[in-house]
Amino acid sequence: MVDAGPSWTKERVELLKRLWSDGRSASQIAAEIGGVSRNAVIGKVHRLGLAGRVLKANGADGGAPAGRRPRPEAEAPAPAAVETPTMLAPAPPALALVQAKVAAAAEIALPGSERVTIMELREYMCRWPMGDPSSPEFRYCGDRSITGLPYCTHHARIAYQPAADRKRDRRVVGFR
DNA sequence: CCCTGATTCGC
């Protein structure tokens, strides 16, 4: 006689609780437990009333009307939006442009940096300029950008510095 | 394109 299948046994629930309170993500917990999806983990967590970790550093935000759409009877096609490379052309702040030149002159070879031309630039790619925009060698970072932001995590930190941190000018060494 | 949790609803 085999068991009816892996369900939320005491063991698995306790493991879930431990991992969740330990700060593990739902997908990691799902992989750890096995046999369940990340959605299953989240669903169980909510049913257990464990949801709402005081952790708000991630994309979790209460009050968002989500959920499965209630059985669509008809579905109208949506017009396709065309996006040309020109539309993707960045308009970086002057400060960022200067810093980009600094990076280009100093240390471009960042690990994991893809570097793409404007034609290769995709919506999800980092639009941080690298090199002289007037040069044929001009490239963009091309690394995976943060969704909703034009830059990758690395360049976003540079582009979006808190006002307090920007108060003092950064000395440009070896470039002017 | 990767990822996170939150919510709803058919089963």
Add this chain to the structure above:
DNA sequence: GCGAATCAGG
């Protein structure tokens, strides 16, 4: 009760 689908966001 379960969890896929969906949503909202980084």
